Amino acid sequence: MARIFLVLAVVLGFFWWLRQRAEARRHEERAARPGAAQGPAARQPQAAPPQEAMVQCAHCGVHLPQGEAIAYRGLYYCRRAHLPADSDADSPAA
Structure with missing residues (x-):
């Protein structure tokens, strides 16, 4: 029974490691693209249309x-x- 838990822990750890690598790769790709690294909050704000009464x-x-x-x-x-x-x-x- 302990072997099953050990194998399960190793498999889950491997998938967790793969997921972390994929997230790091996506983060690096976003940082490499100009303007996309800052995200939508850091982009230049667009001028708001004039408000009307x-x-x-x-x-x-x-x-x-x-x-x-x-x-x-x-x-x-x-x-x-x-x-x-x-x-x-x-x-x-x-």
Whole structure:
């Protein structure tokens, strides 16, 4: 029984050694490649897109970027259907 455990320990030790060698080889290959050795955290950070103010639709309360909102009488709306009904009376009749 002790022989089985001894053989099992030797086999497991051999596989552990092979795995350590493979990890060391992969680490060396990554270090040899320029720019890849530092990993994603050390790379140059990309410029963040400019942030835009968020506004709330006066009708339904949905928040959306100010550039996508429809501004009407000092309030913001998410779509034309949410504009007040009296907006048709303000437009010139054709």
